[in-house]
Amino acid sequence: xxxxxxxxxxxxxxxxxxxxxxxxxxxxxxxxxxxxxxxxxxxxxxxxxxxxxxxxxxxxxxxxxxxxxxxxxxxxxxxxxxxxxxxxxxxxxxxxxxxxxxxxxxxxxxxxxxxxxxxxxxxxxxxxxxxxxxxxxxxxxxxxxxxxxxxxxxxxxxxxxxxxxxxxxxxxxxxxxxxxxxxxxxxxxxxxxxxxxxxxxxxxxxxxxxxxxxxxxxxxxxxxxxxxxxxxxxxxxxxxxxxxxxxxxxxxxxxxxxxxxx
Numbered sequence: 024x025x026x027x028x029x030x031x032x033x034x035x036x037x038x039x040x041x042x043x044x045x046x047x048x049x050x051x052x053x054x055x056x057x058x059x060x061x062x063x064x065x066x067x068x069x070x071x072x073x074x075x076x077x078x079x080x081x082x083x084x085x086x087x088x089x090x091x092x093x094x095x096x097x098x099x100x101x102x103x104x105x106x107x108x109x110x111x112x113x114x115x116x117x118x119x120x121x122x123x124x125x126x127x128x129x130x131x132x133x134x135x136x137x138x139x140x141x142x143x144x145x146x147x148x149x150x151x152x153x154x155x156x157x158x159x160x161x162x163x164x165x166x167x168x169x170x171x172x173x174x175x176x177x178x179x180x181x182x183x184x185x186x187x188x189x190x191x192x193x194x195x196x197x198x199x200x201x202x203x204x205x206x207x208x209x210x211x212x213x214x215x216x217x218x219x220x221x222x223x224x225x226x227x228x229x230x231x232x233x234x235x236x237x238x239x240x241x242x243x244x245x246x247x248x249x250x251x252x253x254x255x256x257x258x259x260x261x262x263x264x265x266x267x268x269x270x271x272x273x274x275x276x277x278x279x280x281x282x283x284x285x
Contacts, residue, residue, distance in 0.1 A: 088237060096185065115280065
């Protein structure tokens with residue numbers, strides 16, 4: 024299965040790299056848009072110094088992890104994000120009759136290489152934030168060790184949320200409005216400390232949409248804002264649990280899928 028995935032991904036990349044200028048333009052545009060978002064956030068923090076006790080470099084860590092995680096998910100799973108068209112246009116029927124997992128086919132179609140711009144931008148912000156924290160004489164070696172775990176786990180969490188959202192299309196057919204609630208709004212919310220939000224929203228970010236575990240919860244420990252040493256361990260555990268539940272919900276949706284007849 025892994026060999027097949029690698030071959031399909033390689034074919035998708037070769038197809039897109041035939042248009043190198045388009046790739047470079049899209050990647051640069053995506054990165055610049057995200058840079059603008061962070062500049063606005065930086066301006067706010069510069070005016071008010073901190074947000075609920077988090078300074079600009081600490082918020083930069085939250086933003087960087089979220090940015091890289093979202094961009095990685097969008098890089099490898101753009102068709103999951105656009106799954107609605109497969110239901111409405113009847114393309115899901117074509118995937119089901121092939122001797123390969125429909126999910127595997129979706130994950131190897133049209134990789135969104137423009138998201139590399141967002142990944143570069145997010146890593147740059149993480150580096151600048153680390154430099155800023157070092158200038159404030161804070162230890163960062165644990166942060167450096169944890170960053171790969173945070174990014175991989177964050178990407179898995181976003182993918183799991185997106186896959187569960189996509190699976191609802193088997194019953195609702197349309198998911199664009201739902202994605203605003205489950206993906207886009209949480210992605211923006213994760214750029215800030217979760218403690219900023221009202222109790223009902225925090226509860227949601229700890230349970231149904233567990234983005235808090237991607238960056239906020241582990242950073243509480245790694246930045247010395249709590250004495251609970253095990254918080255960083257929760258990040259990969261929650262990511263694995265979210266992935267397992269989303270895959271089961273996806274499989275449940277496929278079993279109950281009714282063809283569009285088109």
